[in-house]
Amino acid sequence: MEGTLFREITAQAGPDLLKPIVGRGLAIGDYDNDGRLDVLVVDAEGAPLLLHNETPAVGNWVQCRLQGTRSNRDGLGALVWVKTEEGKRYLRLCQTDGSYMSASDKRVHCGVGTAKVVDIEVYWPSGQIDVHKQIPTNRIVSLIEGKIRGEGRLS
Template sequence: MDTYEMSGWSNAIVDLDNDGWKDLVVARSNVQDNIAKFAPRQYEEPVSVFRNLGSRRFQNVTRTAGPALQKPSAHRGLAVGDLDNDGRMDFVVTALNGPVKVFHNTTRNANHWILLKLTGTKSNRMAIGAKIRVTTADGLVQYNHVTTSTGYACSSDSRVHFGLGASDTVKEIEIIWPSSVRQVLRDVPADRVVSVTEPAR
């Protein structure tokens, strides 16, 4: 794939199919609105989705992910979150001189997930900066952190999502809070939003 053919303003690394491998979404548009005058490229570009196949390989699935993704626009911001709390991560994209686009994830499979909502006490209330390690019963280990920053001029859901694949239980969740407090949760059932409050110490 020629990467020069694509531009990008915002991107998000998020597990769209809950298989335990984080996928890539890119809100695309060239930075020069007159690019077509001097190069075989277009100013407006579609939103792209790349599925993580594991082993450091990604597959461009934009054409099979739905017709709305393929409509070119001057895309800018990209925010992600589970808008309906069904465990499938959705995303919202903005475009210059155009409407906001809401992409509702309707992926169908038997994979499991967990969504963590952290509340700080000693740390900042939104727990921004908290580091999380999740280990499933089948040995899959994933890392993430609490942030709302994912794209240009936008803010995403501060809850942290993990796709768990076939595992219906999280063996261990380790949280390192911004205050340096370490918290461990064990044997947490999957397919739910779990609220976690920072312990006193």
């Protein structure tokens, strides 16, 4: 079955992927806040390489910027459930780890398909559970532990 599962498309992705580097770290985050995750590769022998995601948008998304009050300030370790109107549920963990000597974006990113609004439940490390209803998609929302604002009115 050689060649039937994968295709080599590195050359089509641009010259940066053809250059050999000594990669020692990788961080994931939304560099330009457009809802598409970008990648930063640390080259031990040179400048970091930003792989800016410029693919066409294929669905809606939401990003949660967590702020703990009883839990740690960054909300690290919090579990975030994102629920769509269609009943789909997505579970995410607030974390920055993942690669050698690198820290990824602490914001919790979730692709939600065609959903226009979502409900978000945050299970904080302190044991606090916050439920945010009817949050519009395609935006970054700030969620502060213990503070629930009116429906769809989170900053």
